[in-house]
Structure formats: structure tokens, C-alpha cells
Amino acid sequence: MAGMAAKMILGNKLNSVKGELGNLAGGEGEGNDKDEEEAALIEEARQQQEEERKARHAKMEAEREVERQRIREKYGLKKKVAEEAGMPEPDDAGRITRKKKTPAEMQQALQQQEDEEEGFMDTVKGFVAPFAEKLGLDLFK
Template structure:
């Protein structure tokens, strides 16, 4: 037992490579078969969609998203992410509201406020 060496079959490595290649080939054939079946199913599905005027799920979602964005465009209750930057919730604004109002007042009124 201690001094014995296992004798390897010289063709074992070659047989293993052939077996692995056969497995790869079978897997490729299986994938090709299922891809062909899925393509046929999709063509049937598309025929049904065309016949009954049904839209794909992705198309429905895209249209719903576009409609939601269009509806919230002028809405006061639009989502927060739709608010443009620089509008609203900036807590570290550099100008105060008084400074902003002062920009839009006519010159004599600004002078009157500055005198105080």
C-alpha cells in the first residue's frame, strides 16, 4: 500500500476531453432548440397582439410613465424629484428673501429702505 503507485489509463484523459466536448455540444444544441422555440412563441404572441390591438408590457409601462410625467408637468403636487434645482427646498441659500425682493423694487423704494 505505501509504495504502490496508481496506474493511470493513458486514454483516460482523452476520453474525459471527448466526454466534456460532447456535454458542451449537447448544451449548445439544447440552448439553440429553446431559443428557436421561444422565437416561434414570440411570433405567435405578436400575431395575437396585432390581431387584438394589445400592447407589450414594456410599451404600456413606457406610455404610463410618459403620461405621468406630462400630467405632473404643471401640477403643484408633482413629485419632489421633478422640481428643478434651485427652486424650493435649498436650506443653504446664499441670498435672503429680502435681498431677492429688493432686486425687483424700483430705485426710489430701494433708497427709501436703505436709509433706515
């Protein structure tokens, strides 16, 4: 307990002395400009690294696509076509996981869920309404 009190008293005094020495040595104005310049340099370096990474990944993907095309030609495989091209999706007979829903199917599922919730509320209102009428309460208006 006494040690903690001593640390608090001496710590505050040491921090104030350190702050005074820092102000005398460097000055506050110079530190802010240097910090801003360093932050700008760091941000520029990060952006450059991100561009290099994207270029490297684009190059690797192009190489992979060339290899995929070579394999397709070698074995006579056809490239998968997206739904946007008007081709139906292949049958999911051997698929382990469920088929992913299209945005229209997801919207329809949400609508059905909302309808079920409304049906539940109607059921609850049907049970509670007679009691509310007997008590003279207007709960559902």
C-alpha cells in the first residue's frame, strides 16, 4: 500500500520533469510537422504496396487462367457459363451442400417469414383480445 502511494507521488513528479525536458529539447511545433510528414510518407508507402500487391495478384490470376484454358483444351472440357449468359445452371445431383439462393429467392423467403410473423401476431391477438375486452383495455388499437 505504501509502495503504491510512493509510486503515485513520485510518478507524477517524474512525468512532469520528463515533459519539461521534452519541451526544452525539441519544441512542440517541430514535432507536429515531422509527425505529419511521416504519416504522409507511411500512407504513400502503404498505397504503393497495395498497388504492387494487386498487380502481383492480377498477374498470378492471368497465369492461372492460361493454365486452366490449356487444361480445358487438353481434356475437351467446357468453361462454366454464368446465369447472366442465359444458360441454366447444371444439375446439383452430386452436390453435398445446399444450392445457393438467388436474390429473388431470398426476397421471397423474407416475405414468407414476414407473413408468418404477422400470422403469429394475429393468433396472439385472438387469444388476448377477449381478455382485454373484459378488462376494458384497448391494447391493439
